[in-house]
Amino acid sequence: MCTALSFQVDNNHYFGRNLDLELSYGQQVVITPQNFSFKFREVANLDHHFALIGVASVVDNYPLYFDAANDHGLAMGGLNYPDNAYYADSISGKDNVASFELIPWILGQCATVDEAKKLLANINITNQQFSQQLPPSPLHWLISDHSDSIVVESDRDGVHVYDNPVGVLTNNPSFPKQLFNLNNYRTISAATLPNQFSAQVPLEDYSRGLGPRNLPGGMDSESRFVRAAFNKYNATWDQHDEVANITELFHVMHSVEQQSGLDQVATNPAKFEYTIYTVGYNLDKGLLYYTTYTNNQINLVNMNKVNLQGNSLTAYPFVNDQAINNVN
Numbered sequence: 001m002c003t004a005l006s007f008q009v010d011n012n013h014y015f016g017r018n019l020d021l022e023l024s025y026g027q028q029v030v031i032t033p034q035n036f037s038f039k040f041r042e043v044a045n046l047d048h049h050f051a052l053i054g055v056a057s058v059v060d061n062y063p064l065y066f067d068a069a070n071d072h073g074l075a076m077g078g079l080n081y082p083d084n085a086y087y088a089d090s091i092s093g094k095d096n097v098a099s100f101e102l103i104p105w106i107l108g109q110c111a112t113v114d115e116a117k118k119l120l121a122n123i124n125i126t127n128q129q130f131s132q133q134l135p136p137s138p139l140h141w142l143i144s145d146h147s148d149s150i151v152v153e154s155d156r157d158g159v160h161v162y163d164n165p166v167g168v169l170t171n172n173p174s175f176p177k178q179l180f181n182l183n184n185y186r187t188i189s190a191a192t193l194p195n196q197f198s199a200q201v202p203l204e205d206y207s208r209g210l211g212p213r214n215l216p217g218g219m220d221s222e223s224r225f226v227r228a229a230f231n232k233y234n235a236t237w238d239q240h241d242e243v244a245n246i247t248e249l250f251h252v253m254h255s256v257e258q259q260s261g262l263d264q265v266a267t268n269p270a271k272f273e274y275t276i277y278t279v280g281y282n283l284d285k286g287l288l289y290y291t292t293y294t295n296n297q298i299n300l301v302n303m304n305k306v307n308l309q310g311n312s313l314t315a316y317p318f319v320n321d322q323a324i325n326n327v328n
């Protein structure tokens with residue numbers, strides 16, 4: 001399970017993502033500079049492209065991105081979409097892009113959601129595997145720029161590119177169903193509303209916080225979709241203060257985190273899915289902030305501190321140790 005979202009506060013643009021899983025793929029924070037050569041299976045290679053910062057497993061010097069942003073402020077995350085994702089064989093005349101190539105192919109060339117839509121117009125997401133050990137993962141993708149978001153789903157009936165007016169994505173069911181489900185929560189409110197149950201039943205406003213009481217609290221993907229959207233739209237953002245906004249972003253992301261021990265893996269009952277990492281990108285400045293399950297401190301990696309004209313990857317292992325601030 002995973003959650004991703006984007007939001008804007010005046011001239012500041014952010015993108016957040018939780019990775020919820022019971023195992024690690026050896027992921028790190030990886031910066032890909034503009035002259036790193038992206039070799040693709042069928043579409044033309046990208047020898048010169050936009051620079052990327054994100055979370056990836058590096059295998060054979062290839063960054064397999066889970067989520068990333070480019071130096072023009074476009075961000076993208078791949079989230080689990082099991083049983084629905086369907087990748088086809090190559091089709092001649094189409095842009096045949098393997099599922100694991102989609103993030104670098106889009107972020108390497110597109111500065112905006114509109115440009116991504118144009119590039120996606122002729123796509124076929126193929127079922128080629130990165131390697132025998134790494135078969136294709138069933139994913140769908142959230143793509144966001146400074147003002148818009150779209151969702152890409154490759155289903156049995158073809159590739160769909162949906163406008164995403166709320167800028168949130170979790171997992172199953174398909175995006176149109178998740179978006180429709182928000183209608184069921186239209187009376188959830190940050191304010192405590194008057195008793196509408198019946199004038200004949202004197203119900204009391206006995207506690208603060210009754211307005212959003214029926215916001216779903218579950219770890220499942222429908223609950224997280226509704227909760228992430230409500231919490232994002234009702235969060236108190238600041239026009240100017242980057243630290244305040246990043247702090248708020250991590251509160252929203254952690255409001256849909258998976259606490260370890262609560263989400264047992266059906267196929268392996270000794271394991272529990274938990275929020276391995278949370279990232280928050282500042283899309284204007286090329287910044288990647290993160291926390292991990294065992295390190296609540298916010299860590300920052302700045303893409304501009306490496307030579308973005310270079311041709312080799314820079315990888316930073318996650319800092320997983322808890323940083324306790326000793327006060328006395």
Ligand SMILES: C[C@H](CCC(=O)NCCS(=O)(=O)O)[C@H]1CC[C@H]2[C@@H]3CC[C@@H]4C[C@H](O)CC[C@]4(C)[C@H]3C[C@H](O)[C@]12C
Binds near residue numbers: 025080130134265273
């Ligand atoms: C599993 C994760 C989604 C989290 C999630 O939702 N977990 C629910 C588990 S459960 O379904 O509930 O049991 C997804 C998100 C991004 C994915 C990587 C993308 C790059 C690369 C693509 C290659 O083709 C295969 C290997 C590869 C490293 C991928 C591994 C894995 O698939 C990643 C980590």
